[in-house]
Amino acid sequence: MSIYNQKNFRMLAVALLAMGIMIPAAQADDDDRDERYGGKYGEKGEKHSGKYGGENRGKPVQPAQINTKFQQECSSCHIAYAPGLLPAESWRKVMNGLDKHFGSDASLDAQDNKEITAFLVSNASNRWSASTSPLRISETAWFKRKHDGHEIDPAVWKNPKVKSPANCGACHPQAERGNFNERDIRIPK
Amino acid sequence: MFRIFHTSCLALVAVAGLAAQPAFAETPDEILAAIHKEAAGTPGFQGFSAARGESFFKTKHGYEWSCSSCHTENPAAQGKHAKTGQVVEPIAPSANAERFTNPKKVEKWFKRNCNDVLGRACTPQEKGDTLAYLFTVKK
Numbered sequence: 001m002s003i004y005n006q007k008n009f010r011m012l013a014v015a016l017l018a019m020g021i022m023i024p025a026a027q028a029d030d031d032d033r034d035e036r037y038g039g040k041y042g043e044k045g046e047k048h049s050g051k052y053g054g055e056n057r058g059k060p061v062q063p064a065q066i067n068t069k070f071q072q073e074c075s076s077c078h079i080a081y082a083p084g085l086l087p088a089e090s091w092r093k094v095m096n097g098l099d100k101h102f103g104s105d106a107s108l109d110a111q112d113n114k115e116i117t118a119f120l121v122s123n124a125s126n127r128w129s130a131s132t133s134p135l136r137i138s139e140t141a142w143f144k145r146k147h148d149g150h151e152i153d154p155a156v157w158k159n160p161k162v163k164s165p166a167n168c169g170a171c172h173p174q175a176e177r178g179n180f181n182e183r184d185i186r187i188p189k
Numbered sequence: 190m191f192r193i194f195h196t197s198c199l200a201l202v203a204v205a206g207l208a209a210q211p212a213f214a215e216t217p218d219e220i221l222a223a224i225h226k227e228a229a230g231t232p233g234f235q236g237f238s239a240a241r242g243e244s245f246f247k248t249k250h251g252y253e254w255s256c257s258s259c260h261t262e263n264p265a266a267q268g269k270h271a272k273t274g275q276v277v278e279p280i281a282p283s284a285n286a287e288r289f290t291n292p293k294k295v296e297k298w299f300k301r302n303c304n305d306v307l308g309r310a311c312t313p314q315e316k317g318d319t320l321a322y323l324f325t326v327k328k
Contacts, residue, residue: 078273104272105304109297163274 054130055141058084058123062178067119069112075176077106079169081137082178083123089133091120102136138165152187161188217282217289221320228313237314242322245315250307256319264326281326289320 050056061084074080083091095117099107108116134140138147145151147165156162161170168175171187221237228234246256246264259277260268265284268277279285289295303311311319 075275077270077275079275099304102272105301107297107301109293166273 050127050129052141052145054128055132055134056125056127056129057086057140057142058125058127060178061085061125061180063123067116070116070119073108073112073116077104078166079176081168082175083120084125084178085137085143086125086140087128087130087133088121088124090135091117091124093133093135095120097135136166156187159188214290215292217320217324220289220292220295221317221324223292224313224317224320228317231313234314237317237321239318239322239325242318242320246319246322252306252308254306256302256306264323265328281323281328283326283328288323 061082063083070083071080086094094101095113098113099105107113130141137143143165156171157165159170163170168180171185172180173186174181174184225237228237246260247262249255254271258271260280264281265279267279269275270277278287280288282288299311299316303309303315
């Protein structure tokens with residue numbers, strides 16, 4: 001092999017390796033397609049890292065290991081929203097105000113509250129860099145961007161089967177398992 | 190008749206007292222007996238009334254919701270959370286054997302729902318009347 005050929009071979013090897021890295025990235029969760037436009041939808045002039053002005057949900061949103069108490073208690077009134085949908089400080093606030101939980105008393109005894117809070121906080125969004133901590137998932141920048149008028153026909157929200165933006169399961173049948181993948185969305189007619 | 194009810198309740202209270210932990214599974218009658226014991230200590234207590242319980246259950250008490258807003262007018266039927274639409278399994282033990290078998294759960298939900306429906310805690314009389322009613326509802 002001449003020196004010239006060796007050089008070419010090395011370049012080819014590097015190119016093949018690079019492709020090997022690129023291909024899985026291209027097949028990654030399509031929910032993250034606009035990841036590379038980092039900061040595009042961020043607050044004007046704010047210096048947050050990451051998308052949505054730093055108000056980004058975690059990945060994964062639902063940990064592999066589920067806490068039974070979290071599952072049972074939260075799902076008695078609504079789906080057990082995946083902890084990664086909000087930052088740790090939001091969960092602390094929610095769990096601290098359960099006696100006035102969006103107009104209802106959802107209080108727990110001290111021990112159960114402590115256990116569920118610990119689970120939520122340790123699995124909260126790992127991509128949230130903003131200093132904000134909203135109480136509602138639907139108030140976060142990532143949620144608003146993903147559900148704005150470009151993404152969803154405003155008429156969808158008026159469908160009684162959808163009822164409210166809190167009703168994730170209306171369009172994301174696997175929401176409870178933390179699956180919000182675009183491929184699995186079924187908007188009710 | 191009230192005397193008979195009282196006596197049988199006292200016997201049930203004695204049985205309930207033997208259970209070491211409140212988290213242990215109990216029967217609906219044992220849970221009612223514990224409430225009865227509490228109510229018996231209040232002045233003028235004359236026992237529980239299913240009829241009073243029924244009207245308490247179906248009436249609003251100055252707030253947006255009544256018990257039946259989520260549990261429906263028929264406690265043996267499946268209900269729906271008035272706000273989220275989440276399914277609420279039947280509240281009458283005749284239709285749902287799990288109901289009123291866990292004192293911790295009973296206490297938790299009375300606290301929450303009385304606050305939502307009445308803006309305060311329920312009295313032992315109100316709780317007892319409600320249970321007396323729910324326990325008479327047939328499937």
